[in-house]
Amino acid sequence: xxxxxxxxxxxxxxxxxxxxxxxxxxxxxxxxxxxxxxxxxxxxxxxxxxxxxxxxxxxxxxxxxxxxxxxxxxxxxxxxxxxxxxxxxxxxxxxxxxxxxxxxxxxxxxxxxxxxxxxxxxxxxxxxxxxxxxxxxxxxxxxxxxxxxxxxxxxxxxxxxxxxxxxxxxxxxxxxxxxxxxxxxxxxxxxxxxxxxxxxxxxxxxxxxxxxxxxxxxxxxxxxxxxxxxxxxxxxxxxxxxxxxxxxxxxxxxxxxxxxxxxxxxxxxxxxxxxxxxxxxxxxxxxxxxxxxxxxxxxxxxxxxxxxxxxxxxxxxxxxxxxxxxxxxxxxxxxxxxxxxxxxxxxxxxxxxxxxxxxxxxxxxxxxxxxxxxxxx
RNA sequence: CGGGGCAUGGCGCAGCCUGGUAGCGCAACUGCUUUGGGAGCAGUGGGUCGGCGGUUCGAAUCCGUCUGCCCCGACCA
Numbered sequence: 001x002x003x004x005x006x007x008x009x010x011x012x013x014x015x016x017x018x019x020x021x022x023x024x025x026x027x028x029x030x031x032x033x034x035x036x037x038x039x040x041x042x043x044x045x046x047x048x049x050x051x052x053x054x055x056x057x058x059x060x061x062x063x064x065x066x067x068x069x070x071x072x073x074x075x076x077x078x079x080x081x082x083x084x085x086x087x088x089x090x091x092x093x094x095x096x097x098x099x100x101x102x103x104x105x106x107x108x109x110x111x112x113x114x115x116x117x118x119x120x121x122x123x124x125x126x127x128x129x130x131x132x133x134x135x136x137x138x139x140x141x142x143x144x145x146x147x148x149x150x151x152x153x154x155x156x157x158x159x160x161x162x163x164x165x166x167x168x169x170x171x172x173x174x175x176x177x178x179x180x181x182x183x184x185x186x187x188x189x190x191x192x193x194x195x196x197x198x199x200x201x202x203x204x205x206x207x208x209x210x211x212x213x214x215x216x217x218x219x220x221x222x223x224x225x226x227x228x229x230x231x232x233x234x235x236x237x238x239x240x241x242x243x244x245x246x247x248x249x250x251x252x253x254x255x256x257x258x259x260x261x262x263x264x265x266x267x268x269x270x271x272x273x274x275x276x277x278x279x280x281x282x283x284x285x286x287x288x289x290x291x292x293x294x295x296x297x298x299x300x301x302x303x304x305x306x307x308x309x310x311x312x313x314x315x316x317x318x319x320x321x322x323x324x325x326x327x328x329x330x331x332x333x334x335x336x337x338x339x340x341x342x343x344x345x346x347x348x349x350x351x352x353x354x355x356x357x358x359x360x361x362x363x364x365x366x367x368x369x370x371x372x373x374x375x376x377x
Numbered sequence: 378c379g380g381g382g383c384a385u386g387g388c389g390c391a392g393c394c395u396g397g398u399a400g401c402g403c404a405a406c407u408g409c410u411u412u413g414g415g416a417g418c419a420g421u422g423g424g425u426c427g428g429c430g431g432u433u434c435g436a437a438u439c440c441g442u443c444u445g446c447c448c449c450g451a452c453c454a
Contacts, residue, residue: 012403012415013389017447027388037446092453109454143378143452157454200453209454223454257454292412327414334414345413355413 001284003320007044010332022266023148025275029336031262038145038153045336046262048283048316050156053261054135056187056280057158064180066131066160071113073137077103079112082235089201094141106139109202111231111253114161118249119237125165128239128249129173133160135258149263150219156258164250165241167228174206174226177254181210181222184256189278190221190264197223202253203230210256212264219267221260227251275337276360284318286310286376287338289329291345293321303344306354306372313373334359340376 009030017034018024026032031046042050058068077095080086086093086105094106107113114132122130138157145153160177164170178194185192190212197209202225210222232238232248241247262281269276277283288310290303307319318338320329333341343355353366356375367375 009387009404010415011388015388016383016390019448034446090452138454140453144448144450146448151453155454159454202453220454255454260454289413295412325412325414325416327412327416330414332415343413347413 001316001318003318003322006318008332008336009043010335018148020147020150020267021270022150022263025266025270025335026148026263029275032149034148038142038151040149040152040154040259042259045283049262049277049281050258052281052283053188053258054158057135057184057256057258060180060184060187061133061158061160064131064176066133066162066177069117069132069134070136071107071110071117071134073107073139074104075107075110075113077105079116079235080105083112083115083231084234085112085201092140092142094139107136108138108140109253109255110134110136110159111161111202111227111251112235115231115235115237115251118161118163118232119235122163122237122239122249125239125241125247129162129164129169131160131162131173131177133158133254147219147263149259150267152259155260158256158258160254162252162254163237164252165239165247167250170226170228170250170252174224174252177224177252178208181224181254181256185210185221187280188261188265189269189280190261191268192221199225202227204228204251204253212268214264214267219260219264220257221264222254222256224254225252227253269337273331274335277337277339279339282337282339283316284336284338285315286340286342287318287320287333289320289326289333289341289343291326291343291347294323296346298349299344299346302349302369306342306344306369309373313377315377342372 011028014024015027018027029045030043031049032040032042034040077086093108095103097103135156135158137154139154142151142153145151162173164173193211193213195209195211197207199207204225204227207223207225209220212219212221228250229248232251238246238248265278265281266275269278288303288307290299293300293303307317310317337359339359341357341359348354348366352369354369354372355364356367357364
């Protein structure tokens, strides 16, 4: 990606709305912009990070035998009356009426909808166990949204739901999902802990939370539940077992805050200059900084060639082809946290070298131009 | 929802006390110079000072009211 073609909008000063470091950096690096309290737009740079995280989540979900679906964000009140939560959920549930005066809500979670799917699609124990998941926008009318994307009202969540003939099967799948969560957080290089938790409004027996460890306390990014038959009983979602008897399905549900993971990662990986992305979620693998490209044809030619080579090799490369001074280039590259930095300058080209620096280190190193690929990967 | 704070150009702020028709830095645009850690000079554009009402010859400034936003607390991915 050539930077002159990429809408990167970094801020020099810290917006006064932002208190915690991840929120400040997300605004300064141009990942997000606030629309209203608890509502954020994701800009192109932020989308790249979000996509990388989603990719890892999808891979681990698919590996665990879960099937991706997409449910509506708007849900009819009838389902919530059936489960009993229309009354229980409180004002965090955003409700509205359509033009025919029917009641609806914006989905804060999807147990009702998935249970409705399950009771219609599943009728035999032979179809079980079954795991569905989706990555979708949720809306919870939080009493107090705060810390930017860390606790917003609208947010992107991965939610999975499993269905079983009996409790043993539920426990087995619960364990599989628990392991998938561990792998996801490990692949994201996050330091985390797992805590027993109160099932709260979601219900069920056992539940565990995945906490992100941070200096300023602990910011929860995942929560998994053994629901048992809470929803299947109230909403009559049953299957026939091998004896021909109708049994309510056992259910599990597994939530993960995708947008919150972005903030959590920044919260754990930053320095005074900006974000230090873990390799797998960085918006770009490499940034190429040509020094004074406008004056030096050699710098221009060689950095463009290097850019093409790295692109051909399948890497996400950011080529800072702006006509700005080197200082501005360095500062932006550090702020947005690109993993590898290659500087092309006349000074080093005289020796057929370019300069390399990793974002997480402050040592620079000279590399022969034709060895850059080998060195980096 | 309770408590505290803030609202002036895209961002950060001054001006308000002591009313006289809006200013600084950054960002943006143009030109020249500059080019290894957010450049310099010159010039340009952009604000009904959060909304409404009141006081006054005159309100960003004083009074009333509403709204929005942020922080602390109980809840959540």
